[in-house]
Amino acid sequence: MRKIATVFKWEINKLFSSWKRTVTLFLLPAILLMLALNIFPLLINYMSTGSINKRPVTVVAAPASFRRYVEENVDARVFDYDFITYKEFNEMTDDKDSFRKQIRKGTLVCYFASGDAFKDFDEVVTAYYEEVSSGNRAAVSEATIYVGFDENSITSEARAEQFIEGVLDNYQDSLIDTLGGDYSVVGSSLFETDSFNPVTDFEDYRTVANTAAARVVPGVLLIMMYYCVYSLVSDMFASERDRGFMAKLLMTPVKPKHIYAGKILAINVIVTASTYVTMLLLFFSSWINRSNDAMSLLPFGMMLTPAELLIVLFSIPITVLLMTAVCISTVFQLERMQDITVNLQLPLVFFLGDFFLQMVRGTRPVTMEYFIPLHNTLALIAETFMAQNKAWHVIVIYLFNLGLALLVLRNAFRKEELK
Amino acid sequence: MIRVMDVHKSYTKEKETIKGVSFEVKKGEIFGLLGPNGAGKTTLMQMIATLMKPTSGIIVIDGLTADKDLLEIHKRIGFLTNEIKLDPMSTPNRLFDFFAELYDIPKEQLYQRRKESFERFGIGPFADKRINELSTGMKQKISIAISLIHNPPIIIFDEPTNGLDILTSKQVTDYLMDLKEQGHAIILSTHIFSVAEALCDEIAILVDGRIAAQGSVKELVDQTGAENFEKAFFKIYVDNHVE
């Protein structure tokens, strides 16, 4: 056991002997990922609209009540507004092509229609409440708000949905108080629900954030882990064997198993620590994200309960062990360095594919997936973020991966001994 | 100390690299393995050093075999090839400490051992420099110092003077002579005749995985009737090599 510790300490010291190596290993992947996570939505926005800035919402013939609402409510100012009149709007739509182009670039149109040529939106609503409070229960309001968005763009539709839910619905609810006149006392709600409830607000944020995180975080972590494992294994096993240093180690009166164990332990500790750092950064990135627009990959409020956090944290070293086993068995099986690197890099492509698959799939894993090594960790982390984790999944995945890792390692070492 | 008995090794089914080699190395003897490239010198050395298993045949080292007492053998042999590249970011001192721990050398001894070998090879001033800042010769000397950190009775050197300048080569060969006098058994592989002539008590010439001739320099020259050792070697090679 002491020998394992010696090798372990040696490898760790070796890594920390140069700050460049340390930074490359610990921070660079994490920082790159953070950058990617933040640039990616921007990129999508740019690709779909052709501009990095968010387009303002074009509000046609805004009534005074809407302008006041925007001024008074912080939530409404998440969007930028471009107020124009009917006339200007008509001029805009005259040129069909340029209007289409604008819509395609992500402009939302919010069109206030009163249904009455001589009254504006506010007047129609006020008139409606006057009728209602004077007892006319059959009164109908023709006031309508049209929200125009690009039919062919999912992002545009999502943004329109967000605008309606975040701004227009609340604005509509406020109308009874601002324009309701006599009716506002009788007609408005009798009680309020959760107008101030920090706990439920927190839970609501968590619901939104964790659903988004379940798409992104597991893939990111897996790619991270594999990248680190791959570079460390090629350094500690492949390159050292190539340099002949491994032979020197094997010539010492220490069991080869102990030497390998020390190295594997070092890899595991480093990669696990590095992944934890990445995870911490992901959480921070979520918590400082106040923009919360439709494209945000990690919205505000990502949170795990302690039990869920433990499940994720424990799954990481186990997965790292399995990845290490896979890489080591490749290194031991092949002779030439170029073959080894090509073989070690190929899984990275798969993890990338798995990451994108998880981004778009939106369905729960089928049972079979809990038995696909490495992929099952992705499924486990994703469903833990979704709070859909089941005890048997956790146990099966832990044991399966751990057992497989040990099996692969034993096989690899046995073959190496036979050489 | 070392007995190699009818050792065969084949990497693939069709081709045998070592085709039955036997010899013995005694205490206080330098045994030279001479041969052209591809004759199987490195394979043979690696098998003796237990880094590789022979397909058939037995190698006994100090009465021990690799199957049973692998770690015991490791304690008794020092192995060195010129192919070893040390970790560029490490320092001689750190490497020394690391291997001392792996070889289980007591702290008191370690100090003495370090002093001795650092002095002999002049590593002292570079002890805390990074490996990649050192010259090739220095690296090789550090490599030797580390290989012999546990003062093993049996030493296996695979082309120890390859790529070294004359001065450094001299240091190394002198060291080998000292070791021989102290009673170490040494196996040496080389393709430099002068080294073999100067150092070896017994030389085996390896051609195509077989020992073509064996004996002291004088014996080999006499056997072939050549003028000098170099010519003797060529004669043996031409006689035994099959296209």
Next chain:
Amino acid sequence: MESTRGLKAIIGNFFRKKGQMGAQASSATFLVTVGFVIAVACAAASWVIWWFPYHLFSDEVYNVVVVNAPDSFIQFNEETQEYRDQEARAYGDRYNYFANWGHMTYFEYSYDGYGWTEFIYKESDALYDFVTFGEWMRDNDAYLTVVFPADFDEQIKARQEGLTEDKPEVLTYYRTNSLEYSDMKNEFIDEYLAYYQGSIRADYGIAVTTVSDSHIVHDPIPTADENDDFNIGANLNRTFVPILLFIVLLYASMSTGTNVIAGQKERGTFTGILLTPMPRQHIALGYLIGVVLKAIIPAAVIALIASLLSFRFNILSFLAILVYLLVLEIFIASITILISVINDTVVSAQTAFLPVFLILVSVCVTCIQSVSERADFYMYIPVHGQFYGIGDALNGSVDFAGLIVSSILTLTLTAVIMIITVKLLYHERYTVSIDTVTEKEIKESQSGGKPSFLTRLNKATDNFSFVITEIFYPLVVLSFYQFLAMIPVVVSYMRKAEYSSFIRDLANVGSVNDIINKTFEIISIFFKDPLYLTLMTVGYIAIILTYIFHAGRVWKIKGFRKKAAAVGYPLSGAKHIAKHYFLGLIIGFAMLSATVGIMYLTGQISFAGFNLNTASLGVFALNLLMWVPQGASEEIMFRGYMIPAFSRRYKKAIGVAVSAILFSAFHSLNSGYTPLASFNLVLIAVLFALIYLLTDDIWMTSAIHTAWNLTQGNIYGLQVSGNNAANSVIKTFYYKNSAPIITGGDFGPEGGLAVTAVTVVCLVIVALLLWRKHKKSKT
């Protein structure tokens, strides 16, 4: 054209050597590949049978806990019972979905009826006690807790009678073990509670239950042409096939391209090629063509299969695809050759190529996202142009302008890359590993020559990052531990009934000023709480330990004494420590007593006898206990650690100044802040720093700090830098006409002139002592 022979030889090499290209596959990688394919198949299956997994996880719960249910709500539930039962019967057996096949196809995970819901009634005055609510929900298979105020019905009545404007507030809490409960909660509020509201309205005879003053209409505006049909096949052609082709090209180029030059360098054979009389551009070109030919073959085969499968095969578009592929591959190959030239080993070359690989794949994915939304100019630029071009060509339309422009642009880019490559080949220096460059720089700086721009930049950023780290380190450490200590306390207060209304008032906090005031109100409540005091004591001790460990480079227990000494706590000699510490306690007490004395003599304050009673003695003791590590932790932060850290790098005076300003800034955030307070805090910090320099350790300043805060808060009962301490020995009150300029007002004595006077006197004394010490050490 003699040299073309060399070119041909290099290209020929690619195809002659056996095993050069055909990389061997390891069984582990093969199995990983199989696993990935199965995973993709599973994901595809999960789209087809998307509803299936839900049946395996049907452990959701439907009950609702109602706290302080008003009579009207209980009555409403009873009225709806029959309807809900009927709904449950209509749905069928809740636990056996397979017997209930008909519902399978339109099954929704969150069943939105309330047929299975049972209401559990509970009473509690603690409206924010989510811990207890969680227990109730777990015990009763409930997903939701609805909390009514105790006098809900009365409040409704009062509002209807016009007695009040306030609306009663209902709170909800839901379980965290499934995210679906969030939707179920919203539905409960929007539907069930809305019906309930309707029923109350009906009770009060308000006829209209719903009003609809306006409508919101979704108005999708078509932006694409009608005839441009995006069916599945066409979409696949535009997304999946191009991305597949990209990956094939990238991977094939990587495995051959990085091998050629870097691999030969590693084997030492590259020098041989460089030594031949061939021009370098021919060498580079030869490798480029070789890589291109190698990689294009598999890609072309796939493209052929794809275009045959698309049933729109025409020779023109296939040729266009080939051109796109060729141009793209030339571009990719040139990058791999460049990387191969820069790197020495295959491993480093392949590792360096990975980011390029990932970036190009990401670009592809962004293209997928917006295939239908692309702007026209993307057809004309490299990479995007090829991606969209291949997609369009597969669908049978070829944009020749795009093809030509994007190809020319890409080839120009390739030419630039190739020129760089050839230049690099001429200057082999660049192909040597990066280590030699830094070594050279090190030598340069050692020999005292003019520092290069890079070293100067390094130094500047180094200083910057040093200062930033030193300034933020205490902030981060402090807020981390305080945050940790705060969590259990906040939770425990939310569980107490008597604080429910206090928490509800927080809803009205708006301005920044409000927030600060409320925060201090809350902290002063916490200061009476044993739990908080204990946790903070532990937290301060943790801060001290953090600093001690931080003094070493690596976190180790070894060498604790040395590290403790490094941050100002030499652990040598109990007698010495005790002497310094007790002296410090006395000085601190004396200084504050002097301050209070000044205020008393100038007629600002008066004493109103003793304040302490036996009941609060425990809390008082805890309070006393807390001040010890509190003072010590602040000293270690601002004096023991910071001053040496800055002194080592810059001058001692800078260390003192920075620590003083930071100390002042940290404390100035508190309520009742005045500029004089800042100034006083700087003075105090300088005084402490000088004492530290005088005694060479912070035992004494820690004691003074502790004694100061303790005397101030718990003996005289004054505010400590804006914080109200709760339990004091003597009750002190300010006269109504007291001058805040002397007493410091709300901030406490540190904001007033009384402290200024005392501190200045002490400063003069310490400065004299320091001067004497300095002189002594000189002689």
